[in-house]
Amino acid sequence: GAGVSQSPSNKVTEKGKDVELRCDPISGHTALYWYRQSLGQGLEFLIYFQGNSAPDKSGLPSDRFSAERTGGSVSTLTIQRTQQEDSAVYLCASSLEGTVASPLHFGNGTRLTVT
Amino acid sequence: EDQVTQSPEALRLQEGESSSLNCSYTVSGLRGLFWYRQDPGKGPEFLFTLYSAGEEKEKERLKATLTKKESFLHITAPKPEDSATYLCAVRYSGGYNKLIFGAGTRLAVHP
Secondary structure, three states: OOOOEEEOOEEEEOOOOOEEEEEEOOOOOOEEEEEEEOOOOOEEEEEEEEOOOOOEOOOOOOOOEEEEEOOOOOEEEEEOOOOHHHOEEEEEEEEOOOOOOOOOEEOOOEEEEEO | OOEEEEEOOEEEEEOOOOEEEEEEEEOOOEEEEEEEEEOOOOOOEEEEEEOOOOOEEEEOOEEEEEOOOEEEEEEOOOOHHHOEEEEEEEEEHHHOOOOEEOOOEEEEEEO
């Protein structure tokens, strides 16, 4: 079956511009996560959605970052006024539930380059 | 501070040369430890979940074990196609919904 789909796969933007990154989770998965992976670094948690519950936004690095999930499916991560330090691979993952027993399935990410 | 540390950062093996990767963690209330494989340009691919000390899981040439402070990923008679970055992650009571990842071990297996 189809896995987690992310678009675009690559995005180059100028400093100060806004960007939107999209994630289509696996059908039927109720939990959705956004992570950021910088070169040589581990994955950094950004935000978590579970069903209709309020999202866990504890990992968002600044108020320039926001995310929404519409209809319990597609999610969009928005970065406003991008900075060079925002350059990274942004990974989306989904799981059947938000429990420990449900492993995360990742997309291939969006590589963001801020010039 | 809650954290996950992986060692070594990089490992080069000859085909057939068995070895182990280490993942040590300092979190309270471990709820699960996860191993993922990541190929260049791809997202991490789930391998194993371990829940309690003494537990072991196997898949082909890979075997994951767990103690109270660390996990090992043993690779037996590796092949070049096992070359990848291996990531360890933990979910713990104080972390609620998120997995904390280590920085990974880059494994290169040469023929």
